[in-house]
Amino acid sequence: MTEMVLRPTTGRVAAPAIDMSTTLAGASFPNPVFTASGCAAAGQELDQFFDITLLGGVVTKSIMLAARPGRATPRMAETPSGMLNSIGLQGPGIEAFLDKDLSWLASRGARAVVSIAGGSVEDYAKLAQKLRGRPGLVMIEVNISCPNVEDRGQVFACDPQAAAAVVQAVKRATAPGIPVFAKLSPDVTDIASIARACVDAGADGLSLINTLLGMVIDTTTMRPALGGVTGGLSGPAIRPVAVRCVWQVRQALPDIPILGMGGIRTGLDALELVLAGANAVSVGTTVFGDPTAPVRVLDELARALVERGFDRFEEAVGLAHRPPVSHVPEDPDPVGDTPPPAPPVRFEGQA
Numbered sequence: 001m002t003e004m005v006l007r008p009t010t011g012r013v014a015a016p017a018i019d020m021s022t023t024l025a026g027a028s029f030p031n032p033v034f035t036a037s038g039c040a041a042a043g044q045e046l047d048q049f050f051d052i053t054l055l056g057g058v059v060t061k062s063i064m065l066a067a068r069p070g071r072a073t074p075r076m077a078e079t080p081s082g083m084l085n086s087i088g089l090q091g092p093g094i095e096a097f098l099d100k101d102l103s104w105l106a107s108r109g110a111r112a113v114v115s116i117a118g119g120s121v122e123d124y125a126k127l128a129q130k131l132r133g134r135p136g137l138v139m140i141e142v143n144i145s146c147p148n149v150e151d152r153g154q155v156f157a158c159d160p161q162a163a164a165a166v167v168q169a170v171k172r173a174t175a176p177g178i179p180v181f182a183k184l185s186p187d188v189t190d191i192a193s194i195a196r197a198c199v200d201a202g203a204d205g206l207s208l209i210n211t212l213l214g215m216v217i218d219t220t221t222m223r224p225a226l227g228g229v230t231g232g233l234s235g236p237a238i239r240p241v242a243v244r245c246v247w248q249v250r251q252a253l254p255d256i257p258i259l260g261m262g263g264i265r266t267g268l269d270a271l272e273l274v275l276a277g278a279n280a281v282s283v284g285t286t287v288f289g290d291p292t293a294p295v296r297v298l299d300e301l302a303r304a305l306v307e308r309g310f311d312r313f314e315e316a317v318g319l320a321h322r323p324p325v326s327h328v329p330e331d332p333d334p335v336g337d338t339p340p341p342a343p344p345v346r347f348e349g350q351a
């Protein structure tokens, strides 16, 4: 694939060109801004607002083997700086997805990152098998961290062995050359240990982070606001958690590609995750209020990188991990054997 050189287009002053291409486990993308799973279905709706092939990739809503109606309504609740969802993996099932959604993405020329979800290790393996050789597929995101399943035991990402078992099965069933990323939950004590278990099991990269489990109570009805009672918290409120998770995993696994997401609304939000260690980012919740957000974020990110003197996007990845610059002046006399300075010369009339 040829490198894409992006020339930021918004603002009054044209910024110089910058190479925004990125590579995730051998897969090349013209730029590092993707949609986030669950926030843009399979891209058709967003394509009415902008050309989705302008994005690095389109990450589809997690798909299961069978069609699924999802959880009881209401399924969304607003919170300060974010929202809760309890969609419950609503979807058409893999066959309809392949026929309608993935084929549409392929015909548009979009780079499809297909998110898969299952109730068992076997489900995930079957889904990966069904994706083998499909045109348009460039990467698989294994969603092992959906917060809205009836049984918390199905949140495979909360247990390193369960997470590893799913990743291993998907990796075995996936065609060579298609990177497998595991999407992790922030609702764990030590995300780096779950990340390491996934990588040891064959994950080519990690998607960080899924929503945090939360809850809202309606003070008028004095009942839970969501039909599913609990839900996944997303939006700006979770960005510092996402930055922390990306930072911790980048530190533990310096060479593993990371797709970062969580509360990105602007190019500077994206840059924060990139500096923490993300090789690409997904823009999610903000599209509900601004459907053009992914391309705007791409433009703002390119502009922010140019302003900071970068020639290539990849130079910024993980840069916040470099050692701090010391502001303590160097001690000119570290062993303390320099004679004290001579007293200042006094002039007549001085006090």
Ligand code: RRO
Residues within 6 Å of the ligand: 038, 062, 085, 086, 087, 088, 089, 090, 117, 143, 145, 146, 147, 148, 210, 211, 231, 232, 233
């Ligand atoms: O469908 C959902 O309710 C859902 C999923 Br699969 C997920 O991964 N994260 C989320 O917040 N909601």
